[in-house]
Amino acid sequence: MSENFTPDSSLQQQMETFEETCRTADLKLTHQRLEIYRELAKATDHPSAEMLHKRLQKTMPTLSLDTVYRTLTTFEQHHLVKKVQTVDSQARFEAQMVQHHHLICDSCKEIMDFHWNSFDSTPLPADIRQWGTIRNKNVTIHGTCQKCQALKKVKKRT
Amino acid sequence: MSENFTPDSSLQQQMETFEETCRTADLKLTHQRLEIYRELAKATDHPSAEMLHKRLQKTMPTLSLDTVYRTLTTFEQHHLVKKVQTVDSQARFEAQMVQHHHLICDSCKEIMDFHWNSFDSTPLPADIRQWGTIRNKNVTIHGTCQKCQALKKVKKRT
DNA sequence: GCTCACAGTAAGAATTATTCTTATTTGCAT
DNA sequence: ATGCAAATAAGAATAATTCTTACTGTGAGC
Incomplete structure (x- = not known):
């Protein structure tokens, strides 16, 4: 695997930046937010809200799909995640904010x-x-x- | 306006190519198809299905939104139009098939x-x-x- | 450590964009 | 002109996303 595909930062590091950004932006650090962000940050396949929800339900059975959508929207407004444009109906997301x-x-x-x-x-x-x-x-x-x-x-x- | 924004072919020419492609692909040249294609071809703003429908209703009051969607999908399958990827929920379309x-x-x-x-x-x-x-x-x-x-x-x- | 205001959440209802179903109409080969 | 497969209109259905409401949990201030 060559230079062009190398990831930009460790998950640990990314989580710390995330928490810092939340505190600065007055976003409460809820369990749901932390887990949704972590799941997206560790994914490399640009999952949809539904895919994230399915993955997280294994460890958080009561997590609602709405919370995933709402949380991703909040993150997007605070430039913590990006919506990826596709021609398909389901929106896809990424936590990678470095130019790529x-x-x-x-x-x-x-x-x-x-x-x-x-x-x-x-x-x-x-x-x-x-x-x-x-x-x-x-x-x-x-x-x-x-x-x-x-x-x-x-x-x-x- | 400079070189980079110049359109690639006249509407007339484009309509002829369209009709030719339809005949070759065994697509019936219905009034609806001709008008939907013409409206999209002359648009420069990459309209959504709904925008196209609204514009066409002035001259074709009975045209259904479903026909616009279905026709655009048919056109897309025959590489006559392209769906433009955006982060917004409504899909946008273009008839410009030249690389841009x-x-x-x-x-x-x-x-x-x-x-x-x-x-x-x-x-x-x-x-x-x-x-x-x-x-x-x-x-x-x-x-x-x-x-x-x-x-x-x-x-x-x- | 406790309390409280309020932001955040779950669940289900509502909305928006798109697609399907069915009965009717139309293009076009013959 | 005629027949028929393909296309259309209208409204119902589905899929993705967002809103509403009542409840819950975070974290600031004590």
Whole structure:
């Protein structure tokens, strides 16, 4: 696995930053918030609210789906998580706030992060910069991941 | 307005290509399909199904919203239109199939096309290419358009 | 350590976007 | 022109997300 896929910080470190941000933002550190954030932070597959809820129910059986949605929305407002844009109906989320880009497999819908420093430092065409104030620029790559390609080949044979 | 924002083909030309594609794909050229496609093709704001429906109801009062959704889905399957990914709940559509990128205003939600040839011809980092088969790579820029910036300034003063 | 105000939660109802069902209509090959 | 498969309209149904309400737990101030 190469440089471009390396994660940016340890979970421990990320949890501390999270708690710090909550305190500063006057967000109460509830059990639910901590667990929802931890679950999202440790996930690499950009889960939907429903997926997170399903994973957390194992250890928190009374956790409601609504709380997951509400909490994610709160986190988003405080720039602790991001909603990932997809063409599918369910929204997907990530706790990775460091500049990065996405590889999306159109077959299994998996979303993977990658870094591309040379792109990040390339200036935009001059006339685009006149459009307004630019907040960020991101690359989204669509295709079929290795795993799904392999599956397709097997299916063809049978 | 500069090179990067130039449209790619006239509406007339685009309608002819559309009709040709429908005939080849055994899609009946119904009044609804023609009008929905024309409305989307002439739009530059990447409308949602609902927005298209509203615009078309003026001339086609009995057109159902379901037909708009169903027709757009059919078009998408035949690569006549594309669903544009946004973080918002309503899907947005475009008839522009030539390679291009998007500027999204987070304030008014307007989506604008732009071209960036030097990016299009830049190869991806080698290890990304190993992820699988890449179908396309697109840049999405988020920010605030000039219009909304101007509005914000007015609001601050009052 | 205790108390209390209020932010946060669970559960279920409500809303919004999209899709399905069914009866009717229409494009187009013959 | 005729027949028929495909497409449509209307309203019902579903899926994703958000709201309402009553209850609970956090953490600031004592």
